[in-house]
Amino acid sequence: ETGVTQSPTHLIKTRGQQVTLRCSSQSGHNTVSWYQQALGQGPQFIFQYYREEENGRGNFPPRFSGLQFPNYSSELNVNALELDDSALYLCASSLDLAGGGNEQFFGPGTRLTVL
Amino acid sequence: KNQVEQSPQSLIILEGKNCTLQCNYTVSPFSNLRWYKQDTGRGPVSLTIMTFSENTKSNGRYTATLDADTKQSSLHITASQLSDSASYICVVSAGYGGSQGNLIFGKGTKLSVKP
Numbered sequence: 063e064t065g066v067t068q069s070p071t072h073l074i075k076t077r078g079q080q081v082t083l084r085c086s087s088q089s090g091h092n093t094v095s096w097y098q099q100a101l102g103q104g105p106q107f108i109f110q111y112y113r114e115e116e117n118g119r120g121n122f123p124p125r126f127s128g129l130q131f132p133n134y135s136s137e138l139n140v141n142a143l144e145l146d147d148s149a150l151y152l153c154a155s156s157l158d159l160a161g162g163g164n165e166q167f168f169g170p171g172t173r174l175t176v177l
Numbered sequence: 178k179n180q181v182e183q184s185p186q187s188l189i190i191l192e193g194k195n196c197t198l199q200c201n202y203t204v205s206p207f208s209n210l211r212w213y214k215q216d217t218g219r220g221p222v223s224l225t226i227m228t229f230s231e232n233t234k235s236n237g238r239y240t241a242t243l244d245a246d247t248k249q250s251s252l253h254i255t256a257s258q259l260s261d262s263a264s265y266i267c268v269v270s271a272g273y274g275g276s277q278g279n280l281i282f283g284k285g286t287k288l289s290v291k292p
Contacts, residue, residue, distance in 0.1 A: 066220070104181075104266055104282035105221070118279075152220050165211075166280075168220030 065089060066155050066169035074175045075143050083138040083172045085153030093117075094136040095166065096128060097152040105152055111136055140174075148176045179204045181269050181283035189289045194257055198286045200250040200267030208270040208279070212241050212252045215264045215285065224252070224265075257290045264288070 065088035075081050087094050093112045097105035107120035111130035125141040134155070140147060150173050154166040181202045190196050202210070209228045213221035225234045225241040227250070233242045238255045254261055264285040271279040 068220075102284070104284045106282070107280065150218065154220075165223055165226060168213075168222065170220050171218070173218065 066153060066167050068151075068153050068169040068172050070172060071170065072173045072175075074177065076177050077143055077145060079143050079176075080139065080141045081143060081174065083140075083151050083153075083174070085136045085138070085155075085169055087134045087136070087153075087155030088167050091155035091157050091167070092134050093156045094130055094134065095154045095156070096136070096138045097154065098122070098147075099150040099152055099171070101149075108138065143176045145176050148174060150174075179269075179271050179281045181267055181281045183265075183267050183283040183286050185286060186284070187287040187289070189291060190257055192257060192259055192290055192292050195253065195255050196257060196288065198252045198254075198265050198267075198288070200252070200283060202248050202250070202267070202269045202281070202283075204248075204269040204271045204281050206271065207245065207248075210241075210243055210250050211268040211270070212239070212250075213266045213268060215266055217263070221266055254288075257288075259290050259292060262288060262290045 067086045069084045095110040096108040099105040108122050109119040110117050114130045127139045130136045150171045152171045153169045156166045184199045211226045212224040215221040224236050224239050227234050227243045240253045243250045264287045266285040267283040269281045
């Protein structure tokens with residue numbers, strides 16, 4: 063166990079709906095990154111939050127948005143869901159950004175199915 | 178274009194045997210290389226992380242090597258166990274710190290260990 067928790071574990075939505083996924087980072091970590099992992103693929107970076115500010119974004123449309131709270135927990139919001147949004151959504155926490163070698167600790171993921 | 182290629186895509190071995198997974202990357206500038214183990218439907222768990230100056234790093238029965246000149250890494254698993262069945266993902270960090278969006282993920286090698 064990494065100490066990173068995500069909720070819910072599974073979720074089923076229909077096209078056009080909105081969804082909010084939640085992540086609690088490991089104690090002492092101030093950075094949260096979100097990834098989308100399609101079946102059989104490696105994780106794709108969505109965005110990262112550092113001290114409540116977005117700090118980097120991957121190639122995802124604006125309907126993917128996020129928040130980080132003062133306790134460093136985070137939310138991923140996806141509007142106007144599409145079938146291709148079906149994936150495992152991973153949250154990873156780490157401690158600051160210095161040096162590039164800071165290890166990321168992943169949560170168990172939320173499996174989103176869009177029908 | 179920054180890329181991480183892993184081979185083989187999948188591998189089946191018998192319990193107790195050794196195996197080696199390969200990772201080739203074209204990422205510049207290089208910061209570090211990580212190997213993760215991901216059980217089906219779960220978040221990745223870090224096995225090793227190596228910087229430019231490190232050639233080898235071990236974590237129990239897992240030994241990772243890095244050749245920064247040829248931009249190749251390998252993950253060797255010794256005396257495999259049924260619990261080693263998982264996807265193994267190679268991740269290369271581009272740049273010198275900063276956004277974790279500089280992490281380039283491979284698609285993973287799916288390892289199945291049979292009794």
